[in-house]
Amino acid sequence: DTEVTQTPKHLVMGMTNKKSLKCEQHMGHRAMYWYKQKAKKPPELMFVYSYEKLSINESVPSRFSPECPNSSLLNLHLHALQPEDSALYLCASSQDAGTEAFFGQGTRLTVV
Amino acid sequence: GESVGLHLPTLSVQEGDNSIINCAYSNSASDYFIWYKQESGKGPQFIIDIRSNMDKRQGQRVTVLLNKTVKHLSLQIAATQPGDSAVYFCAETFGTYKYIFGTGTRLKVLA
Numbered sequence: 351d352t353e354v355t356q357t358p359k360h361l362v363m364g365m366t367n368k369k370s371l372k373c374e375q376h377m378g379h380r381a382m383y384w385y386k387q388k389a390k391k392p393p394e395l396m397f398v399y400s401y402e403k404l405s406i407n408e409s410v411p412s413r414f415s416p417e418c419p420n421s422s423l424l425n426l427h428l429h430a431l432q433p434e435d436s437a438l439y440l441c442a443s444s445q446d447a448g449t450e451a452f453f454g455q456g457t458r459l460t461v462v
Numbered sequence: 463g464e465s466v467g468l469h470l471p472t473l474s475v476q477e478g479d480n481s482i483i484n485c486a487y488s489n490s491a492s493d494y495f496i497w498y499k500q501e502s503g504k505g506p507q508f509i510i511d512i513r514s515n516m517d518k519r520q521g522q523r524v525t526v527l528l529n530k531t532v533k534h535l536s537l538q539i540a541a542t543q544p545g546d547s548a549v550y551f552c553a554e555t556f557g558t559y560k561y562i563f564g565t566g567t568r569l570k571v572l573a
Contacts, residue, residue: 354505381559390470392551392563393506406559440505447559448494453505 354454356441362460371457373424373441382424385440393440431461472568481539485552485564492554497526497537501548547571
């Protein structure tokens with residue numbers, strides 16, 4: 351099983367809303383990632399959790415807040431987003447650094 | 463219309479032919495590389511990987527070649543099929559959790 355599950359698949363939110371994206375994996379992977387992908391562009395790294403601790407924050411604005419409740423779950427809390435934050439948000443996981451990283455199907459986020 | 467800079471490089475191949483997708487990576491210290499396939503509206507799908515102590519690795523219908531001298535990676539797909547149509551990304555990392563993606567290539571398979 352190499353499945354990373356993301357919910358919801360689609361999300362439309364207003365600029366004053368608070369919402370959360372969820373990600374789950376049951377492969378026993380110790381690293382989990384959030385990437386942002388705009389149309390016709392490669393995924394861009396946002397955050398990395400390794401062993402349930404935030405290890406990388408790629409200077410992401412504070413309106414994006416990650417959370418790792420346990421080794422299988424990863425959340426991305428959204429608040430006061432801008433229309434330019436509309437994108438495909440991808441979660442990934444890997445056993446460790448420099449190992450196979452598997453992606454979920456993404457959440458298509460639209461900020462209105 | 464589309465803006466300049468938003469066009470992905472595109473490779474068009476006839477069904478049944480072999481495809482070669484190229485990637486120039488940026489960091490000479492990178493030691494692990496992955497090829498991903500991304501279909502429209504979906505997340506990247508792992509295809510094959512290679513470590514820097516290897517020059518070549520083969521999977522089912524796919525081969526990855528690594529040339530560290532010129533920092534070049536290629537993905538060869540044998541007997542290309544319509545289902546291979548997608549955007550292909552290479553990704554590199556150097557022993558960290560930072561997987562850096564290349565710009566991507568769109569593969570179009572012509573019937």
